[in-house]
Amino acid sequence: MRRSSVSESASVARADRLEQLFEAYHGRLYALAVRMAVAGDDATDLVQETFLRAVGSRRPIPPGDAAERWLVRVLVNLCRDRYRRRKYRGQRRAELRPRRETNSPEAAITARDAVHGALAQLPARRRAVVVLRELEDRDTADIAALLGMTAVTVRWHLSQGRQQLRDLLSGEDEDR
Amino acid sequence: MTDLDHDSLRARLRAGDPYQGESMQGPDAARIRARMRAAAVDAQVRPNRILAAAAVAIVTVVALGVWVGSRPSTTEEPTPLPLPATSDGAAVAELPAEPVSAPQPPSVAAPTRPGLAVVHPAPALPSPREHGLVVIAPPDTADATQVAPTGNTVAATETPRTEARHVQFIAPRGTRIVWTLDPDFEPSTVRNDARQARHQQGANGKW
Numbered sequence: 001m002r003r004s005s006v007s008e009s010a011s012v013a014r015a016d017r018l019e020q021l022f023e024a025y026h027g028r029l030y031a032l033a034v035r036m037a038v039a040g041d042d043a044t045d046l047v048q049e050t051f052l053r054a055v056g057s058r059r060p061i062p063p064g065d066a067a068e069r070w071l072v073r074v075l076v077n078l079c080r081d082r083y084r085r086r087k088y089r090g091q092r093r094a095e096l097r098p099r100r101e102t103n104s105p106e107a108a109i110t111a112r113d114a115v116h117g118a119l120a121q122l123p124a125r126r127r128a129v130v131v132l133r134e135l136e137d138r139d140t141a142d143i144a145a146l147l148g149m150t151a152v153t154v155r156w157h158l159s160q161g162r163q164q165l166r167d168l169l170s171g172e173d174e175d176r
Numbered sequence: 177m178t179d180l181d182h183d184s185l186r187a188r189l190r191a192g193d194p195y196q197g198e199s200m201q202g203p204d205a206a207r208i209r210a211r212m213r214a215a216a217v218d219a220q221v222r223p224n225r226i227l228a229a230a231a232v233a234i235v236t237v238v239a240l241g242v243w244v245g246s247r248p249s250t251t252e253e254p255t256p257l258p259l260p261a262t263s264d265g266a267a268v269a270e271l272p273a274e275p276v277s278a279p280q281p282p283s284v285a286a287p288t289r290p291g292l293a294v295v296h297p298a299p300a301l302p303s304p305r306e307h308g309l310v311v312i313a314p315p316d317t318a319d320a321t322q323v324a325p326t327g328n329t330v331a332a333t334e335t336p337r338t339e340a341r342h343v344q345f346i347a348p349r350g351t352r353i354v355w356t357l358d359p360d361f362e363p364s365t366v367r368n369d370a371r372q373a374r375h376q377q378g379a380n381g382k383w
Contacts, residue, residue: 012216014216015212015213015216018212018216019209019212022205022208022209022212026200026205026208027199027200030199030200031195034194034195034198035193035194035195037194044200044201044204044208047200047208048204048207048208048211051208051212052211052212052215055212055215055216055219056215056219111188111191111192112192112193112194113192114192115188115189115191115192115193115194116192116194119194130189134185134186134189134190135189135190135193135195162182162185165185165189166185169185169188
């Protein structure tokens, strides 16, 4: 009886802590999810899945700022799983791109679709590195800590990702 | 723009940033909070369910073990088969010491040493009647020539090794057929089989 009450209180404490983390980081995770999402993904669903994974995890919740890194890593791994699943199903790369509204008169929408489509074609971890570096202005050490990789790996992903984006966006311009 | 340098690439990415500063909707945030609460409760209950399932599995395995252990032993002697009678009431003579056509299972041929338990009971030798044959006494006994008028009746004579053996039977239409087996052309395996059968009968104490 005592053991069950102890585990119950621990579970309640974990749920409370995750709610605090949700309040603190859900906006930031949502922004990252919007940038990481590919066609068919919903950023809200990604954030929800991230926190549900955190709830179901047996690991203790890291204290302090490490919790943010942990949640970002969970989100990136989730995107990576979805990317692999799509790749496994043989979904064509072109289908990963959001449909471009060619008739839209607004150039901003077109540019956003192009960037979104180009980002969607990067592998999830590489996409995360590029997003965190180019769109969120994080430095290499910070990205390495967030994603749990070495700085050298971050730089390599950044270089490869930039090259891929250059090719993709140049191709988009030529198609236009 | 076929060759984007670093700065222009960054500018291009920022111009087309998919995130436009929007935030998560209030109802969505409330729904996620509620699902987190439910998932936390479920995560608390799940280990109890796993423990209960494991306990049920262990109890089932123990019960099966007890049941298997309490089953009667399979080392009992099988009851000998009753000697069949012919359909018309004709007496069937005792089987000779050497059955003619009974197959010998190889597992029962070797006698067991004292002190060793018999794991599998020796299967009862099939009655010749099951093969549609009735084996009657050798010709030197009194009823050696008595055969049933119907069915396939075989009379086998147990003769010394140097003499020919006779097998006689009556075909369904009444024709009496007698085979004479020359010992010089009889394969040695038949003799070995007959010897084994005699040995087996002594070991099992039947027939």
